[in-house]
Amino acid sequence: MALDEVLDALGDPTRRRILEQLRVGPAPVGTIASRLPVSRPAVSQHLRVLERCALVEHDVVGTRHVYRAAPEGLLALRRWLDEFWEVPLDRFVARAEQEARRKR
Numbered sequence: 001m002a003l004d005e006v007l008d009a010l011g012d013p014t015r016r017r018i019l020e021q022l023r024v025g026p027a028p029v030g031t032i033a034s035r036l037p038v039s040r041p042a043v044s045q046h047l048r049v050l051e052r053c054a055l056v057e058h059d060v061v062g063t064r065h066v067y068r069a070a071p072e073g074l075l076a077l078r079r080w081l082d083e084f085w086e087v088p089l090d091r092f093v094a095r096a097e098q099e100a101r102r103k104r
Contacts, residue, residue, distance in 0.1 A: 003076045005053040010077075014038055015046050019069060022056060026068035 009015055014036060021032055029047065033040040047067055050056040054073035058065045 003080050006055065006077050009049050009053045009055060015050055018046055018050065019055060022067055022069040026066050028064040028066050
């Protein structure tokens with residue numbers, strides 16, 4: 001999934017709250033909506049956005065749509081954030097090696 005789409009989806013606080021709820025386990029739309037200050041139709045729209053960018057998945061169980069987090073949808077975001085650590089970590093390793101050589 002494209003990083004921009006994931007960032008746009010997560011830019012909405014209601015979508016972040018939905019994803020946080022689903023992080024602890026699957027839930028039907030009604031349960032998710034009952035924990036938020038927005039209507040059930042609004043929650044359904046937010047879930048469609050999250051599903052479109054692969055952050056959530058759902059199963060149909062009888063007449064209920066049960067949603068769950070899809071952590072693999074966060075991979076693009078995680079890779080992007082991990083890039084911020086490459087340079088500082090490389091500098092740390094170089095400095096630690098320099099100190100170790102100096103002490104020998």
